[in-house]
Amino acid sequence: MAKNADWWRGSVTYQIYPRSFMDSDGTGVGDLKGITERLDHVASLGVDAIWLSPVFPSPMKDMGYDVSDYKDIDPSFGTMADFDAMVARAHELGLKVIIDQVLSHASDQHPYFEESRQSRDNPKADWFVWADPNPDGTPPNNWLAIFGGSSWEWDARRKQYYFHNFLKDQPDWNFHNPEVQDYLLDCMRFWLDRGVDGFRLDTVNFYFHDKLLRDNAANHLPWAQEAVRPFEMQYTLFSKNQPENIPFLERMRALLDEYEGRTMVGEVGDTHHSIDLMGQYTSGNRLHMAYSFEMLGPDFSPRHFRERIEAFFKGAPEGWPCWAFSNHDVPRHVGRWLEHAKDQDALAKQAAAMLLSFEGSVCLYQGEELGQIDTELRFDELTDPEGINFWPEKKGRDGCRTPMVWDDAQANGGFSTANRTWLPVKEPQRARAVSTQTEDTSVLAFYREMLALRKSENSLRLGDQTFLDLPEPILAYLRGTDILCLFNLSAEDVTCDPGFKVTPLVAQAVEIDGDTLRLGANAFLIARKVSV
Template sequence: MADGQDWWRGSVTYQIYPRSFMDADGDGIGDIKGIMDRLGHVASLGVDAIWLSPVFPSPMADMGYDVSDYLDIDPSFGTLAEFDAMVAKAHDLGLKVIIDQVLSHASDQHALFTESRQSRDNPKADWFIWADPNPDGTPPNNWLSIFGGPAWTWDSRRRQYYMHNFLKEQPDWNFHNPEVQDYLLDCVRFWLERGVDGFRLDTVNFYFHDHLLRDNAANPSDWAQDAVRPFEMQYTLFSKNRPENLGFLKRLRDLLDEYDARTMVGEVGDSHHAIDIMGQYTSGHRLHMAYSFEMLGPDFSPKHFRERIEAFFRDAPEGWPCWAFSNHDVPRHVGRWLAHGVDQDALAKQAAALLLSFEGSICIYQGEELGQVDTVLSFDELTDPEGINFWPEKTGRDGCRTPMMWEADAPNGGFSQANRTWLPVKAPQQARAVSAQGGNSVLAFYREMLALRRGTQDLRAGKTVFLDLPEPVLGFMRGENMMCIYNLSPDPVTVALPHAVTSVLDQSAQVDGAQVTLGGSGFLIGRVA
């Protein structure tokens, strides 16, 4: 398992969405005690760490990404004492613990925002981003919220607008105020002192805004005018990705360096310069890793994967990426890519073999190891504001957030004893419960592939050299001896390799020296002879 100061380099982290992982108290919502009860499953996979989506007190307008108190646990999830016990159990099982830190914005129920909005001259007046209206009463600029509408909401008491990149219930902190930075760093220290091993930094490129509040330009990308969300029609040059972010990331790194073997991974999403930003944010004394959005979309081609990986290591030779195929914000990858595979299990196994052979660190999302796809929900079953606001063209994130399935024959798939769970359990997901995963299952394959990565230095730390192979085949070397070949199509292909290879792990592969035939969704991971 992970060990040493740089344990995070090449590590595999398992993302837990606490509301949906395991409900121990029977209220239909997952909780910390439930996580403790199921940590054995996570440890049995062979991952290095867990990442918990937010468990802080919150009104749950955005399911915990609207934090009202950074120094406690929401009662729906449990208590600080239970959190401490969970961390201790994870450590006993050899798992590091990473928690979400939502520093770019808070909840409008946060005590400091309540104080800030009271007047223009109170001690916390400029802790959030306030601006006067234009003479005609409109917002100060054209910035848009990701969830629709302006990024500004009018407050009648201050007679000013406050800024929110997300929901109006999520006001943005004013990072131009050094006192705000100090406060947030103290909140991070609180959890370091409780023994957490690191942080996933939500929307890390949103911290600072343009102090002059200049308008964003139109997005020059061809797809922008067909975007469902108006936010995507802007080139967000001034509302995020500001150069001042780099100074604050250095302050964060200085804080973590006061403690042994801690890490932080920043979520970097951008329509134009994501790879460049990942490189900037992880080069020098800043983030340890940048979490990429580059593989969370519909693209499933050798060209796409090769370009993204080569671009990162070319442009950020001192940086470090964290790759993922799925998370709590996007449709599950097996469903996104199913048209490219022979069947659900074959594609799920190939995707695991592909992701877990990439250079960098890796994050897998709960339920991936079962080969799950999104749950199909009706409008009346939604809780996610994104789905509610943009239905039906964009159905939101609830489909990938439905409960984890543990027992195929138990009520609610063994997730909860409640009569009603916060999101519904449906038959296609329950059929893939942990208990239903036999010897040749997706779950068994994840354990096998994770063991191979963990036990093979070339797969965990070796440099990547891509092979020039014809579409639809992706091939690369890891380190000196490991060759990885993937057929990203449902049709059989035969390719000549630059070296003879001996299979270590494969699916639908026939090897004859330096020639390999791969069936649909086939792959070969082998040692060069």
């Protein structure tokens, strides 16, 4: 593969959720051999890299985000040899390989936590976050867990509480202990030595907690008291986002800099300061990129997209973002924004053109290239603790995690030969299988066209993004000095005059009449400025 230390800048990464990508052995669960079988599809899109959600040994209480061994492969996904073969095949196809690292917390079945909880004076006693109860037996502070309830769980052996931001089965590492930092850096080195090209860092702003265990304040944002999850009613001043995170990120970067062409993208999520944190975490010798949550919600307006992008580059001119519209934790974006469209395919193509023309790097989620929306699931079909705990007001994440559909004529959409898959394949998803999208007008064909355009036009990969002042619902900007990107973010026809003539590169529902552009529902135009 070509050596390019900055390959990640302007790159496009394809997220693979291994349980749902391809099942090679009929167990109903996707695996590494299945991924290898389908890498040709990923390469044919024209992306630069793949990101694998966790494949490490795990009790799967949170579908692999509860790691019990950081240096092996869970048997449900295959073997280390299968992993090595997958990496080798990806590299043959010109794809970089990025793997998840879930460092903020482990599984309660990790041997170090099992040792830690035995006593207050064993060698691993201080490797997790332990605290004495208040005199009345209550937890040491008011911190709440994302999946519900207190973030403190009582352990009768130590007669102390341990801290968990997520499930009680996911205790948080104590990053204030240098030995913990050294251990987790060594785990990262293990995978670098195996040839991976980088890491996606789960919950990268959760690593450190306030050593004084001070109470969080109430969330002052107007929507907070209507939140379904009590966690969102708190302003998490002390349970995460601590300044000690910065030096550890610099240690991580120093490790990656020992290897050529490696990269880190950190998941930065917060209700108050995520853009500021993205800037802090990617400035200097820290993360290469910060993965943003800012576009994973219901907002679909020119103002929203413009404000988020401008805020990042104003606050972190030397930093670098990674934008996404969908992932394994949120409803798929076509479904979220469908109220703004007359046609599902038109919206899917418009979203692709928009995301793939933003300044920064980009992450696509498997099935996005098919224009998929979430699967409607019954309560008895759920596996996700978030959905089970907060049903029916919050249905959890299973709807966006259902299996990839390859062939509409095969059982389970070609994902698996099993009688029952870990999540069901239903007809609305099967109808959008890869096998059905052979026409030049398909969503899949457009993703390939748009990715090829981004790769061929340097301005679309690396050019500055300068927004134009056109009225809502039009989003308009230049990439570099020569590429105009124009979007009608509504289901109604509009007209506009960008102030110069253009030559279209890709377009949908656009008519050009002299200097006037007529934009139909969910229209877009990416065009080259005509020199006068």
